[in-house]
Amino acid sequence: MEKFESLYHALANLDGYIFPNEIVLNWDVLIVMYPYITGLVAGAFILASLNRVFNIEALKPTYVISLLTALSFMLVATMPLITHLGQPFRFYEMLITPHLTSAMAIFGFVYLWYLMVVLLLEIWFDYRYDMVIWSKEKKGFMRFIYKALTLWISDTSVASRKTDDKLGYFITVVGIPSAFLLHGYVGFIFGSIKANPWWSTVMMPVIFLFSAMVSGIALVMFIYMMINFIRKQKNDILCLDTIAKFLFYILIVDFALESLDQIHRIYEADESFDILKILVRGKLFFTFFIMQIGVGTLFPLATIGFFQFYKPKEHIRKIMYLIVSICVLVGIFYMRWNVVIGGQLFSKSFLGFTSYKADLAGGGSALLALLWFIVPFLILAFLLWLLPPWKKAPHVEHIE
Amino acid sequence: MGIKKENVTRRDFLVKSGTIAGGVFFASLLSPFKGVYATKEPEGDGVWYGIGIDIEKCIGCASCARACKNENDVPKEPFFFRNWVEQYTITNNEEIKVISPNGGIDGFTQTVPEKDIYKTFFVPKMCNHCEKSPCTQVCPVGASFESPEGLALVDQNYCIGCGYCVQACPYGCRYIHPDKGVVDKCTLCYHRLTKGLDPACMLACPTRARIYGNLRDKDSEISKFIRDNNCVVLKPQLNTGAKLYYNSLNQEVR
Numbered sequence: 001m002e003k004f005e006s007l008y009h010a011l012a013n014l015d016g017y018i019f020p021n022e023i024v025l026n027w028d029v030l031i032v033m034y035p036y037i038t039g040l041v042a043g044a045f046i047l048a049s050l051n052r053v054f055n056i057e058a059l060k061p062t063y064v065i066s067l068l069t070a071l072s073f074m075l076v077a078t079m080p081l082i083t084h085l086g087q088p089f090r091f092y093e094m095l096i097t098p099h100l101t102s103a104m105a106i107f108g109f110v111y112l113w114y115l116m117v118v119l120l121l122e123i124w125f126d127y128r129y130d131m132v133i134w135s136k137e138k139k140g141f142m143r144f145i146y147k148a149l150t151l152w153i154s155d156t157s158v159a160s161r162k163t164d165d166k167l168g169y170f171i172t173v174v175g176i177p178s179a180f181l182l183h184g185y186v187g188f189i190f191g192s193i194k195a196n197p198w199w200s201t202v203m204m205p206v207i208f209l210f211s212a213m214v215s216g217i218a219l220v221m222f223i224y225m226m227i228n229f230i231r232k233q234k235n236d237i238l239c240l241d242t243i244a245k246f247l248f249y250i251l252i253v254d255f256a257l258e259s260l261d262q263i264h265r266i267y268e269a270d271e272s273f274d275i276l277k278i279l280v281r282g283k284l285f286f287t288f289f290i291m292q293i294g295v296g297t298l299f300p301l302a303t304i305g306f307f308q309f310y311k312p313k314e315h316i317r318k319i320m321y322l323i324v325s326i327c328v329l330v331g332i333f334y335m336r337w338n339v340v341i342g343g344q345l346f347s348k349s350f351l352g353f354t355s356y357k358a359d360l361a362g363g364g365s366a367l368l369a370l371l372w373f374i375v376p377f378l379i380l381a382f383l384l385w386l387l388p389p390w391k392k393a394p395h396v397e398h399i400e
Numbered sequence: 401m402g403i404k405k406e407n408v409t410r411r412d413f414l415v416k417s418g419t420i421a422g423g424v425f426f427a428s429l430l431s432p433f434k435g436v437y438a439t440k441e442p443e444g445d446g447v448w449y450g451i452g453i454d455i456e457k458c459i460g461c462a463s464c465a466r467a468c469k470n471e472n473d474v475p476k477e478p479f480f481f482r483n484w485v486e487q488y489t490i491t492n493n494e495e496i497k498v499i500s501p502n503g504g505i506d507g508f509t510q511t512v513p514e515k516d517i518y519k520t521f522f523v524p525k526m527c528n529h530c531e532k533s534p535c536t537q538v539c540p541v542g543a544s545f546e547s548p549e550g551l552a553l554v555d556q557n558y559c560i561g562c563g564y565c566v567q568a569c570p571y572g573c574r575y576i577h578p579d580k581g582v583v584d585k586c587t588l589c590y591h592r593l594t595k596g597l598d599p600a601c602m603l604a605c606p607t608r609a610r611i612y613g614n615l616r617d618k619d620s621e622i623s624k625f626i627r628d629n630n631c632v633v634l635k636p637q638l639n640t641g642a643k644l645y646y647n648s649l650n651q652e653v654r
Contacts, residue, residue, distance in 0.1 A: 003578065007479050017486075017498035019525075019572030023479045026563040026576055086561020086581030090541075093560055099542035104564050107540075194638055195534060195570035348572055349654045351498055 016352025025344050025356055029337075029369045033080040035186045035208060036336045037073050037372065042183035042209070043216010044070040045119070045175060050246065052172045058242035064126065064389035065227065066220045071119050072380035078111060080372045084365075103189045114182050118175040123387075125168035128153070129161050130392050145386075161396040183212040190339060197272035198279070198343040203261045210254035211332050217247045218300075218328035225322055227384070237314050240321050241307075247328070248304040255297050258335075275350045283353060284342050287334045296331010300324045440531075441550070441616050448550040449588060450615040450643040452625040453524055457609035460485055460522035462504030467604035468526075469505070471589060478502040480575045482526065482586040483601055488653060489520040496652050523646070523653050524610065526601070527552060527573040527586035528634065531641030535565035535574060535585075544583070550615070550643065551590060556582045570635050571642075588612065615643070 010023050048066035051059035082091045098105035132154050135146035184205035190196075191204025221243045228235050265273065280288055303324050307317060346353050441448045468474060468483040484503030489512050490496055497512060510520070533552045536544040543559035546552055559582035566574045566583060577584040589599035602610050613622035625631070625645070632649050633642035646653075 004477050004479065007477070011478065017500070020478060020481045020484050020500055020503050021566075021572045021575040024575060026566050081562075084562075086563070086576055086583075087559065090558075090560040093541040093558065097541055099539050102538045102540040102542075102564070104538065104562065105540035189564075193534075193538070193568050195568055344567075348570055349498070351496070351654070 010354055013355055014352060016347070017349060018347035018352045018354055019349055022344075022347050023354055025341070025354065027340055027344060028084070028356075028365045029341075030080040030084040030365055030372070032333070032336045032340045033369045033372055034077070034084075035183075035190075035340070036215070036333055037077045037080065037376070038186050039183055039208065039212030039215050039332065039336075040219050041070045041074045041077060041114075041216070042179040042212040043214065043218075044073070044220050045179045045216070046213050047217050047220050047243070047246070049172050049176050049179070052169060053176065056242065058236075058238050061236050061239045062220050062224050062243065064387075064392065065224055066216075067119070067123050067126065068383045068387065068389070069220055069223055069376075069380055070216075071115075071123060072376040072383060074111075074115050074119055075379055076372055076376045078108075079375075080369060081107075083368055083372075103185075103192050106185070107189070110182055110185050114175075114178050118171060118178050122168055122171045122175060124149075125164045125171065127387055127392070128164050129156060129396075130387070132156050133393060134391075158396065165396050180209060184209045190343070195348060196343050197270070198276060198346070199339065201261055201265075203257060203264075207254070207257050207261060210250060210257055211335055213250045214247065214254050214328055215332035217243060217250065218325040218332075221247065221321060222325040222329065223380070225318070225325075231390070235318055237317065240318065241311075244304050244307065244321055244324070247324075248301070248308065251297065251301055251304075251328070255301065272350055275346050279342060279346050279353065283345050283355070284338055288338050288342070291334035292331050292338055295327050296334060300328050300331070442531075444548070445616065446548060447614040448616045449529060449593075449612060450550075450622045450626070450645065451526070451529065451588070452611045452622050452631070452645045452647065454609045454611070454625070454629075454647045455521055455523065455649055456647065457607040458485070458522040458524055459607055459609075460487055460504060460508055461606065462507070463604040463606060464524055464526075464601035464610060465503045465505050467600040468586070471592075471600035472584075472587075474584070475578055477578075478505075480578070480584070482573070482584070484525055486523045486525060486653075487520065488523060488650065490518045490650070490652065491516045492518045494518070521650070523649070525571065525573070526644065527588075528571055528640065528642035528644040529586075529588065531643060532639065534568040534570065534638075534640055538564045538568040540564060547590070549593075551588050552585070553587055553590060554583055554585060556580060556584070559583050570638050570640065 007023055014023070044066045047059065048063050048070065050056050051063045051066075078091075082088050085091055094105055095108045098108070100106075128150060131146045131150045133156070135143055135150060135154075138146060187205035187208030190199040190208075191201055193199045221240065224239070224243075225235055227233075265276065303320055307320070311317065312320075341356050344354075345356060462485045465481065465483050465485055469476065469481075472482060474480055474482055478501075481503045484500055484505075486498055486500045487504070487508045487510075488496065488498055489510065491512055493516070499508065501508065504522075508522075510517075512520075529551050531546075531550065533546060536546050536552055539545075539559075540562060541558060541560055543555045544552065544565050545555070556577075561576060561581045561583065563576055563583070566576065574583050574585045576582070589597070589601075592599055599612065602612055611621050611625055613620040615623060615626075617623060622645075625647070629647040631645040631647055633645060635642070635654060
């Protein structure tokens with residue numbers, strides 16, 4: 001009985017009519033975490049690619065940090081999904097017996113492709129030379145670790161470094177569409193559900209993609225400033241200005257796309273419109289208008305937009321960039337929330353609503369979701385210790 | 401060729417009308433009218449199940465829902481149903497009120513005063529066993545599948561409990577079993593059908609408001625029911641190929 005206490009509470013607080021099976025909110029905050037974390041990966045990677053492929057020198061200080069951030073979050077990306085399963089130990093079935101008409105079945109493959117082929121390879125090529133050097137400098141166990149990481153390849157010739165660089169570049173080029181695929185695909189998981197009018201829009205993959213870029217860029221900006229703070233180093237203001245500029249442009253596109261989606265919905269006003277209108281104005285008011293649009297979009301847009309015309313003193317800009325990056329991260333979290341949770345608050349009968357409490361689907365969901373958000377930062381700290389970007393040898397081009 | 405005829409006679413009109421009418425008639429012969437709405441039975445012989453509900457016969461006793469819970473070990477809590485009954489009340493002010501207390505199992509209490517009621521009726525709900533079922537489409541491991549008899553079934557030893565099918569079902573007919581951690585839904589009592597027995601809900605219905613049968617057999621009770629009545633399926637715009645047919649259902653019902 002205790003197990004169902006919150007469900008009975010929800011049952012007593014229904015607005016209108018919902019199908020009896022809809023009182024249980026099947027996809028809870030863990031599933032909010034899933035597109036959020038995947039988006040951070042895709043976004044951080046795309047920021048790294050901007051530096052590498054499009055040769056934007058000013059972003060150089062964040063290049064390796066972006067890659068390591070992407071990897072840290074990527075390693076955890078599937079965990080919210082797996083821990084949410086009713087039968088977590090059967091998750092491998094999705095990989096060995098995928099049902100090919102399911103949008104979800106392909107996730108494992110997109111994930112593995114991205115993790116193994118793109119992220120790990122790119123980081124490996126980027127660090128190979130440094131790891132050889134470190135393996136020579138260190139002793140004992142660490143020497144073995146670095147040696148193992150180089151796969152016992154010890155070539156340090158300039159020619160080999162140039163090959164690394166070329167291959168790394170090639171992988172980055174492959175990586176950009178892969179990052180698009182990874183997150184556009186996550187959007188498709190929701191966008192392809194015709195039963196749910198709040199999700200079912202062809203815009204969903206594109207919106208997810210751009211919001212992913214926004215959140216990933218904000219995350220790297222935040223992490224870059226944090227690392228410098230911890231290491232007591234000065235932030236490269238040109239780098240921060242450039243990141244902020246990209247954040248601004250992509251945020252405009254993201255906001256335009258989401259607005260288009262909503263305007264289209266409002267103008268078309270199909271049979272689901274009445275219930276969605278009440279949903280957005282009522283149960284989603286705080287998370288949608290205040291958090292997603294106000295804090296997560298309009299405030300950052302106004303602040304960085306203002307900086308494009310008038311640049312206040314450096315330290316003010318730095319503080320504002322820190323605040324903006326946090327606001328964007330919070331805003332995108334609420335964007336995922338509004339999609340995942342919002343899509344389950346109204347009944348598919350279009351006649352009523354249920355409510356959401358974090359403990360509705362089994363106690364620890366919120367804590368578990370928080371855990372899966374904290375673990376990547378710990379992984380990142382470990383990776384920064386193991387592969388410190390600030391101890392890397394100068395880029396091969398600068399040797400000659 | 402390009403000169404427009406100035407004087408259009410009555411004879412011209414008749415010829416044109418005749419041509420159009422004849423054309424429509426011959427076109428209709430080419431694609432004969434199908435009794436089965438929005439879906440078509442696949443090639444093959446053997447039974448292919450459809451279900452019919454005669455709204456006018458349903459008295460809202462929810463014996464079907466009760467029998468289903470007992471037969472299929474559905475948790476007794478009011479959040480898990482393979483089968484439930486809704487009461488629709490349309491008031492004189494054209495307001496729609498829908499209730500389904502414990503899926504109808506606890507009985508219905510009409511809260512709208514009788515003088516304000518324009519009409520009221522019961523709608524039993526269950527899996528539509530769609531021919532193009534969105535739930536089996538999205539299952540990442542293929543644990544949800546359509547049987548050769550046209551029933552959407554779940555292999556619970558294989559289901560990973562991701563809940564994607566629960567989201568994909570437009571009719572709210574699936575739930576995650578709280579003890580098993582896998583999805584559960586109506587099977588049309590497949591375990592009984594294979595033994596030649598009727599599904600529990602069909603047996604329990606005291607007014608024979610529920611019927612089921614082979615859609616391939618044009619003389620079956622269900623085929624006749626669909627042919628002889630003004631039948632509709634729920635949410636036809638979603639093109640799920642639903643095979644749960646309601647007789648004279650109000651369009652307010654979703």
